[in-house]
Amino acid sequence: MSRSAATLALFLALALPAEAAERPAVVELFTSQGCSSCPPADALLAELAARPGVVALAWHVDYWDHIGWRDRFALPAATARQQGYRTRLGVRSLYTPQMVIDGRADVVGSDRGRVAALLAPARDGVAVALTVAAGEVRAVLPAGSATDLEVVLLAYLERAETAVGRGENAGRRLHEANIVRAFIPLGRWDGRPGHLALPLAALPADADAAAVLLQEPGQGGIQGAATVRLPGR
16 A cells, blocks of 8 residues: 555644553564464464454565465565564564564564563553544544654454465465554654544555554554544445
């Protein structure tokens, strides 16, 4: 999805409380339908997606596609984002399944104990909200002390089932959750109240929900997150 396909608008109008608020944890899973060790991590992500206080997102990378099975959800943007975390977190190499928690720590995506430990602490952050109105999805930003955070919108598919015919998972029927279908930078937040808007028509037809992330520049720590269902999908 190119940024030129979207109409972005910043309105300095609506203020939310400036003090820090507890924010949801953000779990990003890098996975592939061609990876035999990924289904347990996919199942864990689906469990996390059902928990309150967690924004769970599945990024299907494309570098498994040449090994017998082409993942219908694979995105070059998923591989690029994983590469960004590799650089930021000092990870030795790309691997699946990998979970990144809050943009700050990575863990093998099927390691339930380690994931639980990383999710246990309470989180302070920015009280961003995501709404749908007048044919737009809107990230509502508060007045706050944080400055220069990147605002990114992700459109995702909440549930999918795939019968895999070839590759390492041949013969399996995979059940997957919160599959990222588009990644759209909206701009930067400088601490002033307002909102950033994107037309619903700019989002992929197979996405039925959206998330917004407020992230430190250079794909750093995540300071705020929210989700919304997309109407009529």
